[in-house]
Amino acid sequence: SDDLSQPLSVSVSPGQTASITCSGDKLEDSYVAWYQQKPGQSPVLVIFHDTRRPSGIPERFSGSNSGNTATLTISGTQSIDEADYYCQAWDSRPAVIFGGGTKLTVL
Amino acid sequence: QVHLLESGPGLVKPSETLSLTCAISGASTTTSYWNWIRQSPGKGLEWIGYFYYSGSSNNNPSLESRVTISLDTSKSQFSLNLRSVTAADTALYYCARGLGPPQRGHFDYWGQGKLVTVSS
Numbered sequence: 701s702d703d704l705s706q707p708l709s710v711s712v713s714p715g716q717t718a719s720i721t722c723s724g725d726k727l728e729d730s731y732v733a734w735y736q737q738k739p740g741q742s743p744v745l746v747i748f749h750d751t752r753r754p755s756g757i758p759e760r761f762s763g764s765n766s767g768n769t770a771t772l773t774i775s776g777t778q779s780i781d782e783a784d785y786y787c788q789a790w791d792s793r794p795a796v797i798f799g800g801g802t803k804l805t806v807l
Numbered sequence: 808q809v810h811l812l813e814s815g816p817g818l819v820k821p822s823e824t825l826s827l828t829c830a831i832s833g834a835s836t837t838t839s840y841w842n843w844i845r846q847s848p849g850k851g852l853e854w855i856g857y858f859y860y861s862g863s864s865n866n867n868p869s870l871e872s873r874v875t876i877s878l879d880t881s882k883s884q885f886s887l888n889l890r891s892v893t894a895a896d897t898a899l900y901y902c903a904r905g906l907g908p909p910q911r912g913h914f915d916y917w918g919q920g921k922l923v924t925v926s927s
Contacts, residue, residue, distance in 0.1 A: 733913035735852075742901060742917040743852065749907070754915065786852055794910040795867055796842075796854035 704787055704799035711805045718774040720802045722787030725768060730789040732770040734763060737801075738783045746785075747772060774804075782806045809833040811902050813921035819896075820927050825889040827921055829902030832883065834916075836860055840905040841878055841885040842914060845898040853898075857905055858885055865909060892925045899923075 704724045712718040722732065732750050735743035745754050747763035750770065760775045770789075774781055787799040815827035829841070843855040856866030858876040866874045875888040889896060900921045903914040 731907070731911050731913070735914075742920055743914075744917075745913060745915050748913040748915075788852075788913065790910050790912075793868060794865070798852040798854065801851045 704789060704797055706785075706787060706799035706802045708800075709803045709805065711807060712774075712777045714779060714806055715776055718777045718781070718804055718806075720772045720774075720785050720787075720804065722770040722772070722789075722799045723768055724789065724797070727768050727770055727789060728765055730791075732763065732765045733788045734761075734770075734772045735786045735788065736781075736783045737786065743786065777804075777806055779806050809904060809916040811904065811916055811918035813900060813902050813918045815921060815923070817922055817924060819892055819923060819925050821893055821925055822891055825887070825892050825896060825900075825923055825925070827887045827900055827902075827923070828884050829886070829918055830884045831904075834904065836878060836880045836883055836885075840909050840912070841876075842903045842905050843876060843887045844901045844903055844914070844917075846901070846920075847895075847898045855887065855889075855900075857909065859909060863909075894925050897923065897925045 734747040736746045737743040750765040751763045762773045784801045786801045810832045812830045819825045837860040840857045840859040842857040858864045858878045873890045878885040902918040904916040905912045
């Protein structure tokens with residue numbers, strides 16, 4: 701995959717489930733990672749190897765990757781989850797590619 | 808706990824070379840690959856390249872001809888040189904540790920970022 705596409709923004713009500721998609725050609729052939737970035741802070745890894753959570757990341761964060769689309773799901777979304785989210789994979793060159801980012805709003 | 812800290816000039820003149828260093832603490836330099844990633848103001852993330860402790864490296868094809876990344880294991884630091892900069896290179900530059908084999912991996916620790924402005 702040479703480009704990763706994410707929605708510019710996603711809105712969710714507190715306590716509901718937020719889903720952020722990341723699309724790219726043959727994305728399932730690559731491991732996908734997800735990063736959370738709050739204003740003025742460095743990105744934080746929340747999902748790696750498509751589905752795995754680093755230690756310290758709440759269980760409400762989960763991931764999947766099938767076909768051309770990877771999805772980050774946040775169950776029981778909280779106000780502290782409001783942030784920008786970026787997906788990351790490797791393309792065939794090989795080079796790291798990032799999605800353009802999705803702004804998650806919890807309202 | 809792994810800690811990464813970027814350092815270097817915050818202002819670089821057009822056509823000159825941007826040079827940054829990332830100090831590594833709490834981790835061995837010989838078990839990971841070491842990356843530079845940048846973020847233009849208000850924009851998304853762009854991977855610049857990595858240096859692997861084995862001596863191999865890989866750079867973003869769009870920056871390839873201008874980038875050199877090196878690793879100094881004796882000082883536990885790695886560096887970025889970006890030549891012939893323009894205003895388009897103004898960004899927040901992050902160093903990050905790569906885990907998992909290159910081509911399949913991800914970034915588990917990031918520095919705080921170093922803002923570099925290209926201006927005369």
